[in-house]
Amino acid sequence: MSVYIASLNSGSNGNCYYIGNEREAILVDAGISCRETEKRMLRLGLSMRMVKAIFVSHEHSDHISGIPVLSKKYMLPVYITPITLQMGRLALDENLVTSFSAFQTISIGDLQITAFPKIHDAGNPHSFVITCGDIKIGVFTDIGAACEQVVHHFSQCHAAFLEANYDEDMLENGNYPIHLKRRIRGGQGHLSNKQALELFITHRPPFMSHLLLSHLSKNNNDPQIAQELFDGCANGIKIIVASRYEETAVYQIGDVDKKENQEKIKYYQTTLF
Numbered sequence: 001m002s003v004y005i006a007s008l009n010s011g012s013n014g015n016c017y018y019i020g021n022e023r024e025a026i027l028v029d030a031g032i033s034c035r036e037t038e039k040r041m042l043r044l045g046l047s048m049r050m051v052k053a054i055f056v057s058h059e060h061s062d063h064i065s066g067i068p069v070l071s072k073k074y075m076l077p078v079y080i081t082p083i084t085l086q087m088g089r090l091a092l093d094e095n096l097v098t099s100f101s102a103f104q105t106i107s108i109g110d111l112q113i114t115a116f117p118k119i120h121d122a123g124n125p126h127s128f129v130i131t132c133g134d135i136k137i138g139v140f141t142d143i144g145a146a147c148e149q150v151v152h153h154f155s156q157c158h159a160a161f162l163e164a165n166y167d168e169d170m171l172e173n174g175n176y177p178i179h180l181k182r183r184i185r186g187g188q189g190h191l192s193n194k195q196a197l198e199l200f201i202t203h204r205p206p207f208m209s210h211l212l213l214s215h216l217s218k219n220n221n222d223p224q225i226a227q228e229l230f231d232g233c234a235n236g237i238k239i240i241v242a243s244r245y246e247e248t249a250v251y252q253i254g255d256v257d258k259k260e261n262q263e264k265i266k267y268y269q270t271t272l273f
Contacts (some may be wrong), residue, residue: 001255003130005018005161010243019111068090077097096186100128116149137253
C-alpha cells in the first residue's frame, strides 16, 4: 500500500498538510481558509471526500484558522487536546471534537495517528506520526529543538515534513527586534536550517525517500538556500521545499520505492553491521 502526502501551505501565513492512502486521508492542521484548502486540493486531484479528520498540533492561528468552517462544512471530526481547544478559542460543534493524549494511537481507517509532545511556545503542542501498513510519515514543525522524541520518531520515517524555519545569519542580521529573535532561536520557538540539517544527516533512516522542508520564514530564510543546503547532503532522498504561497505536488510514498528502499536497507546493514 502507498501513502500520498502533500503540503497545501506551509509558513507563518498558514499550515496544512495532507496524508492519505487510496481510501482515506487526514489533514494535520488547517491554517488556511476552507475555500483555499478546497481550491488547492482540487488542483492536486485530491477529494475532500477522502478526508476523514483534522488533527491539531497547537493553537497558533496559522495552524487553526480554517478549522471551524472546514469542520462544519464537511462534518469532519477535529482531534485536539482540551488545552489547545481552550487556548485556541475555536467555535466547533462539540459533537465533532475528540480529545487525544500523547502516545495514544488513533485509527482512521488504515491510518494510525500517534501524537507526541514537542518543544514549542504553545499550551500543549504535539507532533504527529502517521502509520499505514509499514510506512511512517512524520510531521515535525514548530519545534524549538530536536528533542529525544523527535529524534526517535524521525529515525523511523519513510518521509517527513521537517521544519527549517530560519537561516541563522539572516535572522541575526535582519530587522526583527531582539526579543523576537530570542523567541525564534531560544529553544522554544523554531528550528534553523542548520539544526534541521543536523537532525537529517544524523538520524535519517536508510529507507527515507522524501523530505519536505516546512514552515520557512518569509523574512529570515530563502527557499533556494534551504534547497541547496539539503540537496548537498540528500544522498538520494528527494528534498522538497514546501511553499508559503502554493501547494506542493502529491508525493507517493511506498510501493513505488519498495525495491530501492530494500536495496538501501541491505547496503546499510552490510556496511554498518
